[in-house]
Amino acid sequence: MSDKTDRRNIIMLACVGLICASILIANTDVHSMVMFAIAIGLFGGFMMPIGALCNAHINDHLTQKDFVPASGAMQMVGGIGSIIGPYAASIFMQVGGQSMLFIFSMTVASALLLFTAFRRFVSEAPEHTSPFRALPMATHYINRLQRVRSEKKSRKQKSA
Numbered sequence: 001m002s003d004k005t006d007r008r009n010i011i012m013l014a015c016v017g018l019i020c021a022s023i024l025i026a027n028t029d030v031h032s033m034v035m036f037a038i039a040i041g042l043f044g045g046f047m048m049p050i051g052a053l054c055n056a057h058i059n060d061h062l063t064q065k066d067f068v069p070a071s072g073a074m075q076m077v078g079g080i081g082s083i084i085g086p087y088a089a090s091i092f093m094q095v096g097g098q099s100m101l102f103i104f105s106m107t108v109a110s111a112l113l114l115f116t117a118f119r120r121f122v123s124e125a126p127e128h129t130s131p132f133r134a135l136p137m138a139t140h141y142i143n144r145l146q147r148v149r150s151e152k153k154s155r156k157q158k159s160a
Helices: 007-027 033-060 064-096 100-122 140-159
Strands: none
Touching: 007 033, 007 100, 033 064, 033 100, 064 100
């Protein structure tokens, strides 16, 4: 879906879903295990792709020579977030209990939603220069074996 439209729209959609799931979890009675499991599934389903969508959006704006420095910067920012995030969430949880973890997640998702909406209005979407191309998922060794087999097959056909 994000290959066909501006990725920022999908990031905002995931943030809205994450906010709704966080509110649902924070207000769900833990004794209702089915509802809690559904809410946690929705939470994970909306939270997990946000990082990949943001990375893909960043990569859409890069030239080939900028990929390595940008990748390093993304790793650094992710590392800093991995340090600050749990500490900030624990402060929220000390103040208001376990449900504050999801209120914290809702707060972070809201900030990302507002930032993405702001950036959507101040900058243009990147132009997609080439369509999506699926690449084989085999290892280099498997690809080499396939090439050797096809060469043997073509030699047999030539000799016949």
